[in-house]
Amino acid sequence: MKYERLTREQLEELHEEFAKFLATQQITKDEWTKIKQEKPKVAEEELDLFSDLVWEGVLNKVEFIEHFSPQQIFLFYFDDQFIHLIGIKVNNPAVDLQTTEGYDWLKQNLMNDDVDLYTSEKPITEDRNKDIFALIKQGARITKGELYLYFERLVHA
Numbered sequence: 173m174k175y176e177r178l179t180r181e182q183l184e185e186l187h188e189e190f191a192k193f194l195a196t197q198q199i200t201k202d203e204w205t206k207i208k209q210e211k212p213k214v215a216e217e218e219l220d221l222f223s224d225l226v227w228e229g230v231l232n233k234v235e236f237i238e239h240f241s242p243q244q245i246f247l248f249y250f251d252d253q254f255i256h257l258i259g260i261k262v263n264n265p266a267v268d269l270q271t272t273e274g275y276d277w278l279k280q281n282l283m284n285d286d287v288d289l290y291t292s293e294k295p296i297t298e299d300r301n302k303d304i305f306a307l308i309k310q311g312a313r314i315t316k317g318e319l320y321l322y323f324e325r326l327v328h329a
Contacts, residue, residue: 173220173223173224174224174227174228174302175223175224175227175228175231175305176223176227176309177219177220177223178219178222178223178226178227182226183219183222183223186226189226190222193222193225194218197218199218227301227305228301230314231300231301231304231305232301234250234301234304234314235249235250235251235317236248236249236250236314236315236316236317236320237250237304237307237308237312237313237314237315238312238313238315238319238320239307239310239311239312239313240269240270241269241270241311242268242269242270242274243261243262243263243264243265243267243268243269244259244260244261244262244269245259245260245269245278245319246258246259246312247259247260247319247320247323248307248312248320249317249320249324250296250300250303250304252296253295253296254293254294254295254296255293255294255295255296255303256291256292256293257291257292257293258289258290258291258320258323258324258327259288259289259290259291259292260278260287260288260289260323261287261288261290262274262277262278262286262287262288263286263287263288264286267286282326289323289326289327291327
């Protein structure tokens, strides 16, 4: 398996897509029921394959992800060749960026000496989607990029 199996809840949400997936393999509802009962390993393999296909479809569309920790924000943009990073670090342990108060503090104190802004970029490896998935597994979430674009204007002003 390339990524990870979708949760039961995710699979339930995607039950229609899963039915279509099985249909592409000429597996009917009755056959699926029989496979689950008589060949659980085969059923597991089908779930894994479907999960990878779903993840691949989602990850192919990702341009922006972000990750918040108590003192840092990592904003990522993925183009065809590079992973671009804008990092924001707060050198004040009293500020927790994962709270509304801490984030409000950051918005009001961007030019404070306790705030470091930095950028970086690195080439995308052979498997762009695996790079993105690894960051998601570490707690990053997919976004539309508003925060990245905002800070990009500040950093490159």
